[in-house]
Amino acid sequence: MNKRIAEIPPSLIRSLNALKKPEDIDFGIGEPTIAPDLSAFEAALEWTRANGSPYSPNAGFLELRRLIAGYLSPPAAAPGDAFSTDNVCVTVGSEEALYLAIKSLIDPAADEVLIVEPCYLAYAKICVLEGIAHRMAPLDAGDGFLPRASVILEAIRPNTRLVLLNSPCNPTGRVWPAGELEALCVGLAALPGPPVYILADDVYRELYYGDTPPPSVSEIYPNTLIAGSLSKSNALTGLRLGWLCGPAEVIAAATKVHQFVNTSATTFSQRVAMELFGREGGLKSQRQHYMEMRSVLLEAARRGGIELIEPEGAFYALIRLPGKYANNSMEAAELILRECHVVTVPGLAFGGSGEGWLRISWVLPEEQLEEGISRIGRWLDENR
Amino acid sequence: MNKRIAEIPPSLIRSLNALKKPEDIDFGIGEPTIAPDLSAFEAALEWTRANGSPYSPNAGFLELRRLIAGYLSPPAAAPGDAFSTDNVCVTVGSEEALYLAIKSLIDPAADEVLIVEPCYLAYAKICVLEGIAHRMAPLDAGDGFLPRASVILEAIRPNTRLVLLNSPCNPTGRVWPAGELEALCVGLAALPGPPVYILADDVYRELYYGDTPPPSVSEIYPNTLIAGSLSKSNALTGLRLGWLCGPAEVIAAATKVHQFVNTSATTFSQRVAMELFGREGGLKSQRQHYMEMRSVLLEAARRGGIELIEPEGAFYALIRLPGKYANNSMEAAELILRECHVVTVPGLAFGGSGEGWLRISWVLPEEQLEEGISRIGRWLDENR
Numbered sequence: 135m136n137k138r139i140a141e142i143p144p145s146l147i148r149s150l151n152a153l154k155k156p157e158d159i160d161f162g163i164g165e166p167t168i169a170p171d172l173s174a175f176e177a178a179l180e181w182t183r184a185n186g187s188p189y190s191p192n193a194g195f196l197e198l199r200r201l202i203a204g205y206l207s208p209p210a211a212a213p214g215d216a217f218s219t220d221n222v223c224v225t226v227g228s229e230e231a232l233y234l235a236i237k238s239l240i241d242p243a244a245d246e247v248l249i250v251e252p253c254y255l256a257y258a259k260i261c262v263l264e265g266i267a268h269r270m271a272p273l274d275a276g277d278g279f280l281p282r283a284s285v286i287l288e289a290i291r292p293n294t295r296l297v298l299l300n301s302p303c304n305p306t307g308r309v310w311p312a313g314e315l316e317a318l319c320v321g322l323a324a325l326p327g328p329p330v331y332i333l334a335d336d337v338y339r340e341l342y343y344g345d346t347p348p349p350s351v352s353e354i355y356p357n358t359l360i361a362g363s364l365s366k367s368n369a370l371t372g373l374r375l376g377w378l379c380g381p382a383e384v385i386a387a388a389t390k391v392h393q394f395v396n397t398s399a400t401t402f403s404q405r406v407a408m409e410l411f412g413r414e415g416g417l418k419s420q421r422q423h424y425m426e427m428r429s430v431l432l433e434a435a436r437r438g439g440i441e442l443i444e445p446e447g448a449f450y451a452l453i454r455l456p457g458k459y460a461n462n463s464m465e466a467a468e469l470i471l472r473e474c475h476v477v478t479v480p481g482l483a484f485g486g487s488g489e490g491w492l493r494i495s496w497v498l499p500e501e502q503l504e505e506g507i508s509r510i511g512r513w514l515d516e517n518r
Numbered sequence: 519m520n521k522r523i524a525e526i527p528p529s530l531i532r533s534l535n536a537l538k539k540p541e542d543i544d545f546g547i548g549e550p551t552i553a554p555d556l557s558a559f560e561a562a563l564e565w566t567r568a569n570g571s572p573y574s575p576n577a578g579f580l581e582l583r584r585l586i587a588g589y590l591s592p593p594a595a596a597p598g599d600a601f602s603t604d605n606v607c608v609t610v611g612s613e614e615a616l617y618l619a620i621k622s623l624i625d626p627a628a629d630e631v632l633i634v635e636p637c638y639l640a641y642a643k644i645c646v647l648e649g650i651a652h653r654m655a656p657l658d659a660g661d662g663f664l665p666r667a668s669v670i671l672e673a674i675r676p677n678t679r680l681v682l683l684n685s686p687c688n689p690t691g692r693v694w695p696a697g698e699l700e701a702l703c704v705g706l707a708a709l710p711g712p713p714v715y716i717l718a719d720d721v722y723r724e725l726y727y728g729d730t731p732p733p734s735v736s737e738i739y740p741n742t743l744i745a746g747s748l749s750k751s752n753a754l755t756g757l758r759l760g761w762l763c764g765p766a767e768v769i770a771a772a773t774k775v776h777q778f779v780n781t782s783a784t785t786f787s788q789r790v791a792m793e794l795f796g797r798e799g800g801l802k803s804q805r806q807h808y809m810e811m812r813s814v815l816l817e818a819a820r821r822g823g824i825e826l827i828e829p830e831g832a833f834y835a836l837i838r839l840p841g842k843y844a845n846n847s848m849e850a851a852e853l854i855l856r857e858c859h860v861v862t863v864p865g866l867a868f869g870g871s872g873e874g875w876l877r878i879s880w881v882l883p884e885e886q887l888e889e890g891i892s893r894i895g896r897w898l899d900e901n902r
């Protein structure tokens with residue numbers, strides 16, 4: 135057996151989920167609960183009636199790659215600065231995009247990956263699986279995990295070849311401010327040696343709550359890879375339709391890996407995606423829903439006296455635990471589950487820097503959201 | 519960059535495909551051209567209307583795993599001998615099943631993979647990508663690539679941990695006879711040291727032309743992994759729905775890899791599969807079509823005086839080239855394409871043992887099949 139598989143740490147989220155009962159209020163799952171737009175499925179079925187279910191090219195249908203390239207290109211890009219189909223590989227969700235990017239870019243014998251924390255720990259687990267060295271660059275809990283270029287630039291070593299960012303961020307809900315992102319890119323570009331790539335996990339790109347979309351690192355830094363998907367923006371986690379976008383030579387290598395990992399993404403899913411990308415605002419249609427749910431969350435948290443980091447994007451929020459759980463978010467999550475019948479995720483599940491916090495995923499129906507937040511507020515009050 | 523990706527040899531099939539024109543008769547592509555049954559798609563859409571497009575569990579919906587376990591279990595298996603859901607991981611096509619099996623079972627630092635040749639060379643390319651040692655065990659062209667246990671047993675070394683078989687076989691169309699399969703299993707079981715696993719690429723399982731289904735290695739040898747899919751049996755290559763079946767501890771490791779590679783197979787594709795597996799004979803519905811096409815092929819080949827290996831399964835046939843092309847099947851394929859406007863695949867694309875042969879994929883409409891075979895026959899006559 136491949137020993138590296140046994141070295142992948144077990145999932146804390148999963149061990150909590152095993153204790154969950156059907157009647158519990160579930161803030162644990164990172165999956166939209168609203169319904170997707172079915173008309174894109176009808177269109178895909180119509181296409182299947184005429185064309186069957188053939189393979190697509192390994193990198194995906196050319197027309198879909200063209201649509202994704204257009205979507206990710208800067209609005210006013212000069213022709214040479216816009217992405218083309220050569221810059222896009224259609225993947226089985228953004229998980230595969232992350233896997234392909236790390237596997238294609240990194241030489242396991244020489245390079246290391248730097249991961250901004252707290253984060254979705256699959257980034258680190260992919261590195262373990264691939265025998266790739268990785269280190270964490272933790273943001274500061276003291277200022278609510280505000281993204282800071284200096285944290286990354288100070289952690290870089292000569293063999294760091296890839297920095298992994300997630301903005302909007304799971305679990306913090308933070309968005310990288312334009313100034314910090316620019317400082318990061320300027321700093322990386324000034325380093326001697328081969329380029330340091332940024333892998334931007336952009337899966338929450340469309341779920342932002344400021345007036346303008348989150349700044350995009352690919353617009354200011356050429357050595358950027360973007361991993362994205364329709365899972366969160368369009369409530370289509372089960373579609374398994376994502377993309378990796380970046381420099382053509384990296385995409386060519388990633389497509390070769392993709393071919394031997396799973397050939398191509400599902401043809402039907404690609405047709406659903408072509409329908410959504412072909413519509414004006416097709417990826418923004420559910421943003422308003424999350425804006426409204428966020429208001430419900432913030433009002434409920436205010437009523438409950440809960441200290442949380444107000445999400446700037448994504449559909450998560452971090453709640454600060456009382457001092458006595460500062461080093462044991464797992465115990466707090468277990469107690470809240472047992473005593474209040476509310477599922478949360480211990481901050482530790484997102485790396486050591488998340489310890490002392492709880493993550494909630496606020497994608498529940500309004501009454502459940504309010505009731506769950508109220509129960510958490512009471513528990514926190516009683517356990518200070 | 520990961521240097522192993524550049525070490526993967528380029529595809530001969532692809533370089534020929536680049537020369538192809540739309541009006542050519544295409545025996546190159548390994549993809550059914552008949553239409554799939556759309557009623558399973560209608561049923562999946564109905565389910566999506568009610569349930570949206572949520573994630574499935576990583577290993578696939580439990581009900582689908584139960585159906586696949588039942589399908590692969592021996593007809594009269596005692597309860598302890600039948601597969602259960604723990605023995606099945608639903609994958610993104612059989613390509614991912616092969617990838618997961620090789621990656622999960624093999625320790626790249628110590629083990630090697632033995633591959634029966636001629637074969638689909640992706641088996642070897644996965645090994646190159648993963649930094650895993652592999653060797654080829656070539657069957658004998660002199661007896662038409664008849665599968666023989668002795669070829670494998672003589673090639674085994676102490677660090678061989680996995681033997682890769684494909685029956686019915688791409689490109690030979692051969693089926694492993696029950697006696698040879700049994701001799702192989704007896705021989706492997708008698709070896710000292712840790713077990714040698716068999717990875718059975720079963721993707722052509724339902725396309726057999728004898729009176730009984732091909733013998734199944736999993737019924738006689740416990741250390742068997744089965745990779746399969748709906749791609750070929752049901753003309754659903756674009757569905758990307760496959761499975762890996764085997765001992766529970768291997769499937770648990772493979773599911774962990776699957777989680778970090780692409781999370782899970784597309785939910786819609788799994789619902790299509792559940793519909794097909796739930797029907798009596800749902801995976802056998804297109805077999806009759808291939809039986810009829812095979813008769814057309816054999817009659818056309820007889821008329822054209824073509825020497826080919828009569829396929830016992832799958833939808834390929836190997837044609838022997840004249841002596842002067844015994845060491846240059848690539849040139850023969852290029853000449854046939856240029857002079858006759860017929861796409862074939864040089865046998866070399868399936869390993870050195872395939873040199874001197876041409877593979878045809880006989881999935882075309884009847885008139886095209888007859889016309890294409892007739893042109894190949896004339897070319898062979900003129901080039902002896």
